Amino acid sequence: MKGIEVKNVSKAFGKVNALRDVSVTFEKEKIYGLLGRNGAGKSTLFNVITNRIFPDEGMVFIDGETSAGNDSALQKIFMMSEKNYYPETMRLSEVIRWTREFYPDFDTEYARELAGRFGLDLRKKVKGLSTGYGSIFKIILTLSSNADYLLFDEPILGLDANHRDMFYKILLEKYSQNPCTVVLSTHLIEEVSGVIEDVVIIRQGEILKQASQEELLANAFVITGNAAEVDRFTEGKKILGTESLGGFKTVYLSEFVEKSSLPSGLELSKMDLQKYFIQLTNHEGGEMA
Amino acid sequence: MTWKAAVKYRLWESKKSILTFFIILMLLTALLACMAVSFTGDTGSVTISISGMEFGAGIFAFVLGITSFRDSFRLMIQNGVSRKTICLSMLVSGLILSGIMSVLCGFLNVLGKWISAGDSNVFLGGAMETLYFPRYQGGGNGLQILMEGILFFFLLFAAVMAAGYFIGVLYYRMNKACKIAVSVGVPGFFLFGLPIFDAVVTHGMIYRGFFEIFQRAYGFPTANPYMGMLTSLAQLLLLSACIWLLVRKAVIKD
Amino acid sequence: MEIRFEDEKPIFLQIAEQIEDGILSGAFCEETQIPSTTEISVGYKINPATALKGINLLVDSGIVYKKRGVGMFVASGAAKKIMEKRRKEFYQKYIIKVTGEAKKLQLTQKELTEMIERGYKG
Numbered sequence: 013m014k015g016i017e018v019k020n021v022s023k024a025f026g027k028v029n030a031l032r033d034v035s036v037t038f039e040k041e042k043i044y045g046l047l048g049r050n051g052a053g054k055s056t057l058f059n060v061i062t063n064r065i066f067p068d069e070g071m072v073f074i075d076g077e078t079s080a081g082n083d084s085a086l087q088k089i090f091m092m093s094e095k096n097y098y099p100e101t102m103r104l105s106e107v108i109r110w111t112r113e114f115y116p117d118f119d120t121e122y123a124r125e126l127a128g129r130f131g132l133d134l135r136k137k138v139k140g141l142s143t144g145y146g147s148i149f150k151i152i153l154t155l156s157s158n159a160d161y162l163l164f165d166e167p168i169l170g171l172d173a174n175h176r177d178m179f180y181k182i183l184l185e186k187y188s189q190n191p192c193t194v195v196l197s198t199h200l201i202e203e204v205s206g207v208i209e210d211v212v213i214i215r216q217g218e219i220l221k222q223a224s225q226e227e228l229l230a231n232a233f234v235i236t237g238n239a240a241e242v243d244r245f246t247e248g249k250k251i252l253g254t255e256s257l258g259g260f261k262t263v264y265l266s267e268f269v270e271k272s273s274l275p276s277g278l279e280l281s282k283m284d285l286q287k288y289f290i291q292l293t294n295h296e297g298g299e300m301a
Numbered sequence: 302m303t304w305k306a307a308v309k310y311r312l313w314e315s316k317k318s319i320l321t322f323f324i325i326l327m328l329l330t331a332l333l334a335c336m337a338v339s340f341t342g343d344t345g346s347v348t349i350s351i352s353g354m355e356f357g358a359g360i361f362a363f364v365l366g367i368t369s370f371r372d373s374f375r376l377m378i379q380n381g382v383s384r385k386t387i388c389l390s391m392l393v394s395g396l397i398l399s400g401i402m403s404v405l406c407g408f409l410n411v412l413g414k415w416i417s418a419g420d421s422n423v424f425l426g427g428a429m430e431t432l433y434f435p436r437y438q439g440g441g442n443g444l445q446i447l448m449e450g451i452l453f454f455f456l457l458f459a460a461v462m463a464a465g466y467f468i469g470v471l472y473y474r475m476n477k478a479c480k481i482a483v484s485v486g487v488p489g490f491f492l493f494g495l496p497i498f499d500a501v502v503t504h505g506m507i508y509r510g511f512f513e514i515f516q517r518a519y520g521f522p523t524a525n526p527y528m529g530m531l532t533s534l535a536q537l538l539l540l541s542a543c544i545w546l547l548v549r550k551a552v553i554k555d
Numbered sequence: 556m557e558i559r560f561e562d563e564k565p566i567f568l569q570i571a572e573q574i575e576d577g578i579l580s581g582a583f584c585e586e587t588q589i590p591s592t593t594e595i596s597v598g599y600k601i602n603p604a605t606a607l608k609g610i611n612l613l614v615d616s617g618i619v620y621k622k623r624g625v626g627m628f629v630a631s632g633a634a635k636k637i638m639e640k641r642r643k644e645f646y647q648k649y650i651i652k653v654t655g656e657a658k659k660l661q662l663t664q665k666e667l668t669e670m671i672e673r674g675y676k677g
Contacts, residue, residue, distance in 0.1 A: 042604075043602055062378075064553040065553065066550070080383075081383045083303040083386055084303075088381075089381060097378065097379035098376055098379070099372045111380060114380035114382065115380070181597045181600065184596045185593065187603065188593035188597070189593070206560060206566070206602070207600060284560050285560075
């Protein structure tokens with residue numbers, strides 16, 4: 013079985029249950045979005061997958077092999093996280109050199125080319141990087157590693173709009189040329205929604221949804237209009253959340269609505285991923301669908 | 302292969318420190334040799350005797366061990382290296398570095414002897430003769446001293462470096478409270494608590510016992526360096542096992 | 556070239572339509588190459604699978620075809636095909652909306668026709 017399989021993983025830090033019986037699969041050669049609010053457990057999940065921390069329960073399999081203590085399995089993954097794991101006094105070019113030692117498929121030429129495009133001087137030392145350029149450097153390492161599984165934990169932290177634009181384009185270029193599995197973990201959903209194929213939504217350590225974006229949004233609609241009419245129409249339907257402004261009401265539904273069944277006076281529109289995510293993970297929101 | 306890359310990295314990381322250390326050592330030796338040469342003559346006999354740069358190297362090995370865990374652990378975990386391989390790389394790189402240091406010390410000893418050969422008032426020698434002088438009395442076979450010295454110190458440096466690693470990993474894994482408890486408690490016990498107890502209650506028996514064990518372990522009574530080598534080897538194996546137990550559950554801390 | 560993510564229309568459909576627009580407007584001539592899935596994916600910042608879906612839609616309706624080892628080309632007669640298709644859809648897509656809205660605003664058929672005449676002149 014190809015892919016990263018997380019089976020029934022639980023992890024607690026003291027009293028906090030960071031992951032609760034999490035099972036999720038990242039299949040080969042797809043771009044995934046791992047979406048969750050701050051503190052939902054995204055980083056913890058990544059850290060368990062890459063064996064940086066140990067789960068209390070459950071196991072992780074990479075292409076069918078257990079990942080723990082397994083060099084060949086672990087080196088199919090390259091992960092970038094917010095934190096820095098390189099010695100502060102190392103030069104970026106040295107970091108590249110050593111990454112290549114551990115990831116033999118690492119493309120140094122490509123890394124240099126990307127550094128040029130982003131305007132990053134590789135003679136700098138790790139400690140001399142700003143937050144944005146720290147992210148950029150790690151992005152470059154990840155994309156150049158040519159590992160089968162690329163995990164990006166909050167890749168766009170600190171990146172200005174131009175660099176974010178470049179990141180998505182370069183990611184898509186790379187993915188088109190060398191298909192691999194990409195998991196983008198983020199709470200910035202709007203930008204990322206165009207790029208991701210499959211969605212995994214995590215809330216407070218639990219996986220709420222795992223599906224393709226298309227499937228998820230095929231049954232996600234927004235009804236707006238006069239409050240009374242809206243209520244009448246949406247009664248008994250799967251409601252994710254509601255918003256009111258005066259006599260005007262908006263209801264978010266997670267079921268399919270046939271356009272022709274809509275009474276005149278009510279507006280129907282599709283939910284985008286960000287709206288869907290917000291409604292699904294709102295604590296004050298409606299029921300979970 | 303991953304373990305090779307890991308060993309390579311650890312050696313590269315230590316390169317600067319080791320180079321610095323030995324350049325300093327060489328300069329120091331050269332400086333003292335020059336001073337010695339210029340002293341002799343009319344002022345009568347001034348004996349300069351330097352023996353035991355190996356102890357400096359030993360301390361260096363210990364400090365290197367303590368400081369080299371954290372950074373390389375983080376980098377290797379980032380690069381998908383398993384903890385098993387990390388431990389293996391610590392062992393292998395430790396042995397290689399100990400070997401290099403021990404050979405370098407041997408080389409400096411030979412150099413020192415060559416310098417002092419021309420001057421009877423100058424003695425630049427190694428620690429082996431000082432420690433095991435009964436064995437090498439009567440001049441002794443220079444090659445034997447050199448070889449046994451290299452082997453002895455190779456194992457000693459390795460054991461000392463392993464002790465350093467052990468402390469380094471121990472401190473990495475301990476939380477703040479533990480760190481304070483150990484940092485204060487352990488030295489406190491051995492430097493104050495136990496000696497006082499020994500002086501008052503057991504009338505010096507404990508420390509005499511320590512001393513006896515130490516002497517025998519290193520083969521001093523019988524002037525047998527091979528006993529010392531065995532002791533170092535045993536320490537190395539024991540410490541390696543302890544290090545593995547600590548590393549296998551080590552996590553990335555932020 | 557804009558993709559509206561919140562649009563009711565799925566993205567792959569928007570892609571297909573934009574390429575069709577290009578063919579109609581002459582931006583893509585018949586028997587010339589259209590952008591590859593990679594170029595589309597990177598240009599719009601969308602997942603390549605979505606871009607591919609859009610292109611496959613056009614392949615299925617005979618608008619473009621694949622030249623092995625080279626890329627996707629506009630089929631001859633594509634412009635005509637697109638026009639015919641859109642003509643057929645015109646009533647559903649536009650007329651129903653316009654008449655519905657007109658009825659809502661209580662415009663008479665005559666008033667609507669006058670507006671249409673004005674539209675043609677302008």
